[in-house]
Amino acid sequence: MASAVDAAHLGTRLVWRRVDLHRTHRVQAVDSESIVSVLRIAESPWQLWLHYELTSRFDYRRVDDARDLGKHQRAVSRAGQTRNGDRHIKDDRGAIGDRRNYVLGTSNDTKLQALRDGLRSAESVAVSARQSATAAGSESRNRRDRIVSAPSIAPIQWDELDLRSAEDHRLDIAERLAALRGDAEIDRLEAAVVSARDSSIDAENAYLHARDALRSAQEHADQVVARIDKLREVAARTANPSDELTARYRARFDDGRRASLRIGGFQSAERAVAKQVQAAHSMAEKELMKAQHDIETVLRQYLNQWAHPELAVAHGYGDDAVAFLRRLRADDLPSVENRFFELNDRQSNQNLGTLAMRIRRAPGEIRRRIDEVNSSLERSEFDRGRFLTIDVRDSQHPDVTEFLASIARMQDRSLLADNRAAQEQRFQRIRELLARLGSSDPSDVAWRTRCLDTRRHVTFVGVEVDTEREGG
Secondary structure, X not given: OHHHHHHOOOOOOOOOOOOOOOOXXXXXXXXXXXXXXXXXXXXXXXXXXXXXXXHHHOOOEEEOOHHHHHHOOEEEEOOOOEEEOOEXXXXXXXXXXXXXXXXXXOOOXXXXXXXXXXXXXXXXXXXXXXXXXXXXXXXXXXXXXXXXXXXXXXXOOHHHHOHHHHHHHHHHHHHHHHHHOOOHHHHHHHHHHHHHHHHHHHHHHHHHXXXXXXXXXXXXXXXXXXXXXXXXXXXXXXXXXXXXXXXXXXHHHOOOOOOOOOOOOHHHHHHHHHHHHHHHHHHHHHHHHHHHHHHHHHHHHHHHXXXXXXXXXXXXXXXXXXXXXXXXXXXXXXXXXXXXXXXXXXXXXXXXXXXXXXXXXXXXXXXXXXXXXXXXXXXXXXXXXXXXXXXXXXXXXXXXXXXXXXXXXXXXXHHXXXXXXXXXXXXXXXXXXXXXXXXXXHHHHHHHHHHHOXXXXXXXXXXXXXXXXXXX
């Protein structure tokens, strides 16, 4: 609990206590006028502890008049003023009857309802305040607009607002203009004024066009300078490409089909070159994928025939496969292949044949030696009129029989001749057999002992015979 509280920022003050429900709390008796005596504590696991806390910390005597507070060491008035020795406290931050501030009780339904009512009232006040603020803002904007418009309205004279006088002045000018119509000099001057006005309009239009052209040229110049600065920054950050790569990119930009590059056309040319490079990259990726597929196909075909622990059917092993191929070519393995199969045939036949022959002859050798022992036993009575002889009986384990049979299969001449695949299969079986013979695994060690320890291939039985050599 302490860790959870310490890990969070609550934004308020929290006081919590550990409650030992198994502890016996001795509740002291309180006066009938004590504020504790009017509280009904509900039954719960914390009933005794809560009653003990109330009597220990809130045993205040109730008084009707604040003047009676001085008669008691600890007392509380109806208005909420408390006395504890020389200390008096009255907290008016909330009404004493406001259920929203209650913290003790068996049910918080009333407090929740009071809080909901307060929330609705606060929301209503907030809505009303927002409406008032909106209306005040609108009124403030209207007044601000009127204040802003006032300086432009103040210089206006009455004559400018008097429509009747303005209309009379217009009619007077129209009459005077009609009187002047028909005079050749007036007509000439009027035509000159119209021509001058048209010339002025044309000159103003030419000026505006020249100004726009100058502004466009200035913007274009700024863009050129910014582009040059940006290209210089890119060039400063980028390593110089190789001469071959520079020539290839220059050929793409200057292939005879594009006009001279300008600041506005550079991006178009750049996009065209980027498309060419992307197309070339896509083509290179396809060729790469095809090469990787070809590498995996070759590796799969090779590993299906000759497994290799350092190779796998993946294009990432291409370099290893090439290195292995070069090593094979450097070793000139095909030239010694016939010599290998010849040595494999001769040495395996000799060694395996010798091993099998010794295993098969071992029982006879043992019987020969036991015969010498039996000759000695015949010269000494084992008991009166009785002699002891040792009988040697075959007791080969099935593993020995299978071991000898596997050697015989390996020596089968029908598997040899020019059948290289059969010779490789026999070599593989010989390697597996030798690996098991040299294994340190407990089961393989026990198997090797059963197969090679020829003493275990026979059993010895003692037989008593009488002087007539009849079994006893």
